[in-house]
Amino acid sequence: MANESEQTKLTFKLASFEGPLDLLLHLIKQNEMDIYDIPMVTITSQYLAYLHQMQTLELDIAGEYLVMAATLLNIKSKMLLPNQPVEVEADYEDPREDLVQQLVLHQTFQLAAEKLKDFATERQKSVGREQAQVPSDAKLGQLKAGATTVANLQQAFARLLAKKQLVKPVKRQVYQERYNLKDTLVVLKQKIRQAKAPIYFDSLFADQTDLEQVVTTFLALLELVKQGTVVAKQEVTLGPILMISGEKDAF
The missing domain is CATH 1.10.10.580 (Structural maintenance of chromosome 1. Chain E)
Known part of the structure:
Protein backbone atom coordinates (compact mmCIF):
# COMPACT_ATOMS: atom_id res chain seq x y z
CA MET A 1 0.00 0.00 0.00
CA ALA A 2 2.90 2.32 0.79
CA ASN A 3 4.33 1.81 -2.68
CA GLU A 4 0.96 2.57 -4.29
CA SER A 5 0.73 5.72 -2.20
CA GLU A 6 4.16 6.84 -3.37
CA GLN A 7 3.26 6.14 -7.00
CA THR A 8 0.01 8.11 -6.85
CA LYS A 9 1.57 11.19 -5.22
CA LEU A 10 1.43 14.30 -7.38
CA THR A 11 5.03 15.28 -8.10
CA PHE A 12 4.60 17.10 -11.42
CA LYS A 13 5.74 20.70 -11.96
CA LEU A 14 3.21 23.32 -12.99
CA ALA A 15 3.94 24.17 -16.61
CA SER A 16 2.49 27.66 -16.31
CA PHE A 17 5.41 29.06 -14.39
CA GLU A 18 9.10 28.48 -14.96
CA GLY A 19 10.13 30.35 -11.84
CA PRO A 20 9.05 32.80 -9.14
CA LEU A 21 9.28 35.80 -11.49
CA ASP A 22 6.83 34.10 -13.85
CA LEU A 23 4.44 33.56 -10.96
CA LEU A 24 4.75 37.17 -9.81
CA LEU A 25 4.11 38.52 -13.31
CA HIS A 26 1.04 36.29 -13.55
CA LEU A 27 -0.33 37.61 -10.27
CA ILE A 28 0.37 41.23 -11.26
CA LYS A 29 -1.43 40.83 -14.60
CA GLN A 30 -4.29 38.89 -13.03
CA ASN A 31 -4.90 41.66 -10.49
CA GLU A 32 -4.20 44.46 -13.01
CA MET A 33 -1.52 45.93 -10.79
CA ASP A 34 0.99 48.60 -11.79
CA ILE A 35 4.33 46.83 -12.08
CA TYR A 36 6.10 50.04 -10.99
CA ASP A 37 3.90 50.45 -7.90
CA ILE A 38 3.25 46.95 -6.59
CA PRO A 39 1.02 46.68 -3.48
CA MET A 40 3.33 44.45 -1.44
CA VAL A 41 0.73 43.34 1.11
CA THR A 42 -1.60 41.97 -1.58
CA ILE A 43 1.08 40.42 -3.80
CA THR A 44 2.87 38.78 -0.86
CA SER A 45 -0.30 37.21 0.53
CA GLN A 46 -1.31 35.89 -2.89
CA TYR A 47 2.20 34.54 -3.55
CA LEU A 48 2.28 32.71 -0.20
CA ALA A 49 -1.23 31.37 -0.83
CA TYR A 50 -0.03 29.91 -4.09
CA LEU A 51 2.94 28.23 -2.36
CA HIS A 52 0.57 26.76 0.23
CA GLN A 53 -1.58 25.44 -2.60
CA MET A 54 1.46 23.76 -4.11
CA GLN A 55 2.27 22.16 -0.79
CA THR A 56 -1.32 20.96 -0.45
CA LEU A 57 -1.05 19.28 -3.85
CA GLU A 58 2.26 17.77 -2.69
CA LEU A 59 4.15 19.49 -5.51
CA ASP A 60 7.88 19.95 -5.24
CA ILE A 61 8.67 23.60 -4.49
CA ALA A 62 12.04 24.71 -5.79
CA GLY A 63 14.29 26.67 -3.46
CA GLU A 64 14.06 29.76 -5.66
CA TYR A 65 10.34 30.04 -4.86
CA LEU A 66 11.11 30.06 -1.15
CA VAL A 67 13.87 32.64 -1.62
CA MET A 68 11.42 34.89 -3.43
CA ALA A 69 8.90 34.40 -0.62
CA ALA A 70 11.51 35.58 1.88
CA THR A 71 12.32 38.56 -0.37
CA LEU A 72 8.66 39.57 -0.58
CA LEU A 73 8.24 39.33 3.20
CA ASN A 74 11.35 41.46 3.71
CA ILE A 75 10.11 44.14 1.29
CA LYS A 76 6.66 44.03 2.87
CA SER A 77 8.11 44.57 6.34
CA LYS A 78 10.13 47.57 5.13
CA MET A 79 7.04 49.06 3.48
CA LEU A 80 5.12 48.76 6.78
CA LEU A 81 7.71 50.75 8.72
CA PRO A 82 6.61 54.19 9.97
CA ASN A 83 7.05 57.09 7.57
CA GLN A 84 10.57 58.50 7.44
CA PRO A 85 11.26 62.01 8.74
CA VAL A 86 11.07 64.77 6.14
CA GLU A 87 14.83 65.38 6.20
CA VAL A 88 15.50 61.70 5.39
CA GLU A 89 12.97 61.39 2.51
CA ALA A 90 15.47 62.80 -0.02
CA ASP A 91 17.74 59.78 0.49
CA TYR A 92 14.91 57.26 0.69
CA GLU A 93 15.16 54.24 -1.63
CA ASP A 94 12.08 52.25 -2.54
CA PRO A 95 12.68 48.67 -1.29
CA ARG A 96 10.71 47.42 -4.32
CA GLU A 97 13.14 48.90 -6.84
CA ASP A 98 15.35 45.82 -7.35
CA LEU A 99 12.31 43.54 -7.62
CA VAL A 100 10.68 45.84 -10.19
CA GLN A 101 13.84 45.88 -12.32
CA GLN A 102 13.98 42.07 -12.26
CA LEU A 103 10.32 41.81 -13.26
CA VAL A 104 10.64 44.33 -16.11
CA LEU A 105 13.73 42.58 -17.49
CA HIS A 106 12.09 39.18 -17.20
CA GLN A 107 8.97 40.48 -18.94
CA THR A 108 11.13 41.85 -21.78
CA PHE A 109 12.72 38.45 -22.30
CA GLN A 110 9.30 36.81 -22.23
CA LEU A 111 8.00 39.10 -24.99
CA ALA A 112 11.13 38.52 -27.08
CA ALA A 113 10.79 34.76 -26.67
CA GLU A 114 7.15 34.91 -27.81
CA LYS A 115 8.16 36.91 -30.91
CA LEU A 116 10.89 34.41 -31.78
CA LYS A 117 8.42 31.58 -31.30
CA ASP A 118 5.99 33.27 -33.70
CA PHE A 119 8.77 33.75 -36.26
CA ALA A 120 9.74 30.07 -35.93
CA THR A 121 6.11 29.02 -36.44
CA GLU A 122 5.83 31.15 -39.59
CA ARG A 123 9.16 29.83 -40.89
CA GLN A 124 7.95 26.24 -40.48
CA LYS A 125 5.19 27.01 -42.99
CA SER A 126 7.78 27.71 -45.69
CA VAL A 127 9.86 25.21 -47.60
CA GLY A 128 13.27 26.39 -48.69
CA ARG A 129 14.80 25.38 -51.98
CA GLU A 130 18.11 23.58 -51.84
CA GLN A 131 21.07 25.48 -53.21
CA ALA A 132 21.85 24.48 -56.78
CA GLN A 133 25.23 22.98 -57.48
CA VAL A 134 27.67 25.20 -59.37
CA PRO A 135 28.45 23.65 -62.80
CA SER A 136 31.94 22.22 -62.93
CA ASP A 137 32.74 24.22 -66.09
CA ALA A 138 31.50 27.54 -64.70
CA LYS A 139 34.00 30.37 -64.67
CA LEU A 140 33.66 32.17 -61.37
CA GLY A 141 35.07 35.59 -60.58
CA GLN A 142 37.29 36.23 -63.60
CA LEU A 143 35.48 36.11 -66.94
CA LYS A 144 38.62 35.34 -68.92
CA ALA A 145 42.35 35.43 -68.36
CA GLY A 146 43.38 39.09 -68.18
CA ALA A 147 39.78 40.32 -68.34
CA THR A 148 37.82 42.43 -65.85
CA THR A 149 35.29 40.96 -63.43
CA LYS A 168 11.88 65.46 -63.86
CA PRO A 169 9.54 62.66 -62.68
CA VAL A 170 9.59 59.62 -64.93
CA LYS A 171 6.26 58.43 -66.31
CA ARG A 172 6.00 54.73 -67.07
CA GLN A 173 3.75 53.01 -69.58
CA VAL A 174 3.38 49.32 -70.24
Whole structure:
Protein backbone atom coordinates (compact mmCIF):
# COMPACT_ATOMS: atom_id res chain seq x y z
CA MET A 1 0.00 0.00 0.00
CA ALA A 2 2.90 2.32 0.79
CA ASN A 3 4.33 1.81 -2.68
CA GLU A 4 0.96 2.57 -4.29
CA SER A 5 0.73 5.72 -2.20
CA GLU A 6 4.16 6.84 -3.37
CA GLN A 7 3.26 6.14 -7.00
CA THR A 8 0.01 8.11 -6.85
CA LYS A 9 1.57 11.19 -5.22
CA LEU A 10 1.43 14.30 -7.38
CA THR A 11 5.03 15.28 -8.10
CA PHE A 12 4.60 17.10 -11.42
CA LYS A 13 5.74 20.70 -11.96
CA LEU A 14 3.21 23.32 -12.99
CA ALA A 15 3.94 24.17 -16.61
CA SER A 16 2.49 27.66 -16.31
CA PHE A 17 5.41 29.06 -14.39
CA GLU A 18 9.10 28.48 -14.96
CA GLY A 19 10.13 30.35 -11.84
CA PRO A 20 9.05 32.80 -9.14
CA LEU A 21 9.28 35.80 -11.49
CA ASP A 22 6.83 34.10 -13.85
CA LEU A 23 4.44 33.56 -10.96
CA LEU A 24 4.75 37.17 -9.81
CA LEU A 25 4.11 38.52 -13.31
CA HIS A 26 1.04 36.29 -13.55
CA LEU A 27 -0.33 37.61 -10.27
CA ILE A 28 0.37 41.23 -11.26
CA LYS A 29 -1.43 40.83 -14.60
CA GLN A 30 -4.29 38.89 -13.03
CA ASN A 31 -4.90 41.66 -10.49
CA GLU A 32 -4.20 44.46 -13.01
CA MET A 33 -1.52 45.93 -10.79
CA ASP A 34 0.99 48.60 -11.79
CA ILE A 35 4.33 46.83 -12.08
CA TYR A 36 6.10 50.04 -10.99
CA ASP A 37 3.90 50.45 -7.90
CA ILE A 38 3.25 46.95 -6.59
CA PRO A 39 1.02 46.68 -3.48
CA MET A 40 3.33 44.45 -1.44
CA VAL A 41 0.73 43.34 1.11
CA THR A 42 -1.60 41.97 -1.58
CA ILE A 43 1.08 40.42 -3.80
CA THR A 44 2.87 38.78 -0.86
CA SER A 45 -0.30 37.21 0.53
CA GLN A 46 -1.31 35.89 -2.89
CA TYR A 47 2.20 34.54 -3.55
CA LEU A 48 2.28 32.71 -0.20
CA ALA A 49 -1.23 31.37 -0.83
CA TYR A 50 -0.03 29.91 -4.09
CA LEU A 51 2.94 28.23 -2.36
CA HIS A 52 0.57 26.76 0.23
CA GLN A 53 -1.58 25.44 -2.60
CA MET A 54 1.46 23.76 -4.11
CA GLN A 55 2.27 22.16 -0.79
CA THR A 56 -1.32 20.96 -0.45
CA LEU A 57 -1.05 19.28 -3.85
CA GLU A 58 2.26 17.77 -2.69
CA LEU A 59 4.15 19.49 -5.51
CA ASP A 60 7.88 19.95 -5.24
CA ILE A 61 8.67 23.60 -4.49
CA ALA A 62 12.04 24.71 -5.79
CA GLY A 63 14.29 26.67 -3.46
CA GLU A 64 14.06 29.76 -5.66
CA TYR A 65 10.34 30.04 -4.86
CA LEU A 66 11.11 30.06 -1.15
CA VAL A 67 13.87 32.64 -1.62
CA MET A 68 11.42 34.89 -3.43
CA ALA A 69 8.90 34.40 -0.62
CA ALA A 70 11.51 35.58 1.88
CA THR A 71 12.32 38.56 -0.37
CA LEU A 72 8.66 39.57 -0.58
CA LEU A 73 8.24 39.33 3.20
CA ASN A 74 11.35 41.46 3.71
CA ILE A 75 10.11 44.14 1.29
CA LYS A 76 6.66 44.03 2.87
CA SER A 77 8.11 44.57 6.34
CA LYS A 78 10.13 47.57 5.13
CA MET A 79 7.04 49.06 3.48
CA LEU A 80 5.12 48.76 6.78
CA LEU A 81 7.71 50.75 8.72
CA PRO A 82 6.61 54.19 9.97
CA ASN A 83 7.05 57.09 7.57
CA GLN A 84 10.57 58.50 7.44
CA PRO A 85 11.26 62.01 8.74
CA VAL A 86 11.07 64.77 6.14
CA GLU A 87 14.83 65.38 6.20
CA VAL A 88 15.50 61.70 5.39
CA GLU A 89 12.97 61.39 2.51
CA ALA A 90 15.47 62.80 -0.02
CA ASP A 91 17.74 59.78 0.49
CA TYR A 92 14.91 57.26 0.69
CA GLU A 93 15.16 54.24 -1.63
CA ASP A 94 12.08 52.25 -2.54
CA PRO A 95 12.68 48.67 -1.29
CA ARG A 96 10.71 47.42 -4.32
CA GLU A 97 13.14 48.90 -6.84
CA ASP A 98 15.35 45.82 -7.35
CA LEU A 99 12.31 43.54 -7.62
CA VAL A 100 10.68 45.84 -10.19
CA GLN A 101 13.84 45.88 -12.32
CA GLN A 102 13.98 42.07 -12.26
CA LEU A 103 10.32 41.81 -13.26
CA VAL A 104 10.64 44.33 -16.11
CA LEU A 105 13.73 42.58 -17.49
CA HIS A 106 12.09 39.18 -17.20
CA GLN A 107 8.97 40.48 -18.94
CA THR A 108 11.13 41.85 -21.78
CA PHE A 109 12.72 38.45 -22.30
CA GLN A 110 9.30 36.81 -22.23
CA LEU A 111 8.00 39.10 -24.99
CA ALA A 112 11.13 38.52 -27.08
CA ALA A 113 10.79 34.76 -26.67
CA GLU A 114 7.15 34.91 -27.81
CA LYS A 115 8.16 36.91 -30.91
CA LEU A 116 10.89 34.41 -31.78
CA LYS A 117 8.42 31.58 -31.30
CA ASP A 118 5.99 33.27 -33.70
CA PHE A 119 8.77 33.75 -36.26
CA ALA A 120 9.74 30.07 -35.93
CA THR A 121 6.11 29.02 -36.44
CA GLU A 122 5.83 31.15 -39.59
CA ARG A 123 9.16 29.83 -40.89
CA GLN A 124 7.95 26.24 -40.48
CA LYS A 125 5.19 27.01 -42.99
CA SER A 126 7.78 27.71 -45.69
CA VAL A 127 9.86 25.21 -47.60
CA GLY A 128 13.27 26.39 -48.69
CA ARG A 129 14.80 25.38 -51.98
CA GLU A 130 18.11 23.58 -51.84
CA GLN A 131 21.07 25.48 -53.21
CA ALA A 132 21.85 24.48 -56.78
CA GLN A 133 25.23 22.98 -57.48
CA VAL A 134 27.67 25.20 -59.37
CA PRO A 135 28.45 23.65 -62.80
CA SER A 136 31.94 22.22 -62.93
CA ASP A 137 32.74 24.22 -66.09
CA ALA A 138 31.50 27.54 -64.70
CA LYS A 139 34.00 30.37 -64.67
CA LEU A 140 33.66 32.17 -61.37
CA GLY A 141 35.07 35.59 -60.58
CA GLN A 142 37.29 36.23 -63.60
CA LEU A 143 35.48 36.11 -66.94
CA LYS A 144 38.62 35.34 -68.92
CA ALA A 145 42.35 35.43 -68.36
CA GLY A 146 43.38 39.09 -68.18
CA ALA A 147 39.78 40.32 -68.34
CA THR A 148 37.82 42.43 -65.85
CA THR A 149 35.29 40.96 -63.43
CA VAL A 150 31.50 40.74 -63.39
CA ALA A 151 31.46 43.05 -60.36
CA ASN A 152 33.28 45.76 -62.33
CA LEU A 153 30.76 45.43 -65.17
CA GLN A 154 27.88 45.75 -62.70
CA GLN A 155 29.42 48.86 -61.18
CA ALA A 156 29.94 50.39 -64.61
CA PHE A 157 26.32 49.64 -65.52
CA ALA A 158 25.10 51.23 -62.27
CA ARG A 159 27.08 54.40 -63.04
CA LEU A 160 25.65 54.43 -66.55
CA LEU A 161 22.06 54.23 -65.24
CA ALA A 162 22.77 57.02 -62.76
CA LYS A 163 23.91 59.29 -65.61
CA LYS A 164 20.74 58.57 -67.57
CA GLN A 165 18.36 59.42 -64.73
CA LEU A 166 16.20 62.46 -65.50
CA VAL A 167 15.60 65.30 -63.04
CA LYS A 168 11.88 65.46 -63.86
CA PRO A 169 9.54 62.66 -62.68
CA VAL A 170 9.59 59.62 -64.93
CA LYS A 171 6.26 58.43 -66.31
CA ARG A 172 6.00 54.73 -67.07
CA GLN A 173 3.75 53.01 -69.58
CA VAL A 174 3.38 49.32 -70.24
CA TYR A 175 4.22 48.27 -73.80
CA GLN A 176 4.63 45.00 -75.59
CA GLU A 177 8.20 43.72 -75.71
CA ARG A 178 10.03 46.08 -78.07
CA TYR A 179 13.60 44.89 -77.64
CA ASN A 180 14.55 41.29 -78.26
CA LEU A 181 17.58 39.80 -76.52
CA LYS A 182 18.39 37.53 -79.46
CA ASP A 183 18.39 40.40 -81.99
CA THR A 184 20.39 42.63 -79.66
CA LEU A 185 23.03 39.89 -79.35
CA VAL A 186 23.51 39.90 -83.13
CA VAL A 187 23.70 43.71 -83.36
CA LEU A 188 26.23 44.01 -80.54
CA LYS A 189 28.37 41.18 -81.83
CA GLN A 190 28.58 42.76 -85.30
CA LYS A 191 29.18 46.25 -83.93
CA ILE A 192 32.09 45.17 -81.73
CA ARG A 193 33.56 42.78 -84.32
CA GLN A 194 33.47 45.32 -87.14
CA ALA A 195 34.96 48.13 -85.03
CA LYS A 196 38.51 49.09 -85.97
CA ALA A 197 39.45 49.62 -82.33
CA PRO A 198 38.17 48.60 -78.87
CA ILE A 199 34.82 50.18 -77.98
CA TYR A 200 34.21 51.99 -74.71
CA PHE A 201 31.55 50.34 -72.55
CA ASP A 202 29.62 53.62 -72.13
CA SER A 203 29.54 54.29 -75.88
CA LEU A 204 27.39 51.18 -76.44
CA PHE A 205 24.55 52.96 -74.61
CA ALA A 206 25.21 56.52 -75.79
CA ASP A 207 22.17 56.77 -78.10
CA GLN A 208 19.79 54.85 -75.84
CA THR A 209 17.24 56.69 -73.68
CA ASP A 210 14.75 53.89 -73.06
CA LEU A 211 15.47 51.95 -69.85
CA GLU A 212 14.16 48.71 -71.38
CA GLN A 213 16.60 49.06 -74.27
CA VAL A 214 19.49 49.83 -71.91
CA VAL A 215 18.78 46.75 -69.77
CA THR A 216 18.38 44.51 -72.85
CA THR A 217 21.69 45.75 -74.25
CA PHE A 218 23.46 45.11 -70.96
CA LEU A 219 22.05 41.57 -70.68
CA ALA A 220 23.10 40.84 -74.26
CA LEU A 221 26.58 42.18 -73.51
CA LEU A 222 26.90 39.94 -70.45
CA GLU A 223 25.88 36.94 -72.54
CA LEU A 224 28.52 37.75 -75.18
CA VAL A 225 31.18 38.08 -72.48
CA LYS A 226 30.06 34.78 -70.96
CA GLN A 227 30.36 33.08 -74.36
CA GLY A 228 33.81 34.56 -74.92
CA THR A 229 32.64 36.35 -78.06
CA VAL A 230 33.45 39.66 -76.38
CA VAL A 231 36.20 40.41 -73.85
CA ALA A 232 35.93 43.22 -71.28
CA LYS A 233 39.20 44.83 -70.24
CA GLN A 234 40.05 47.55 -67.76
CA GLU A 235 43.67 48.70 -67.95
CA VAL A 236 43.47 51.08 -64.95
CA THR A 237 41.59 50.54 -61.67
CA LEU A 238 38.28 52.44 -61.81
CA GLY A 239 39.21 53.43 -65.37
CA PRO A 240 37.09 53.01 -68.50
CA ILE A 241 36.07 49.49 -69.54
CA LEU A 242 36.91 48.50 -73.12
CA MET A 243 34.92 45.93 -75.06
CA ILE A 244 37.01 43.89 -77.51
CA SER A 245 35.98 41.15 -79.89
CA GLY A 246 37.09 37.78 -78.63
CA GLU A 247 37.26 36.26 -82.12
CA LYS A 248 40.73 35.57 -83.51
CA ASP A 249 40.22 37.38 -86.81
CA ALA A 250 39.02 40.61 -85.21
CA PHE A 251 41.07 43.79 -85.73
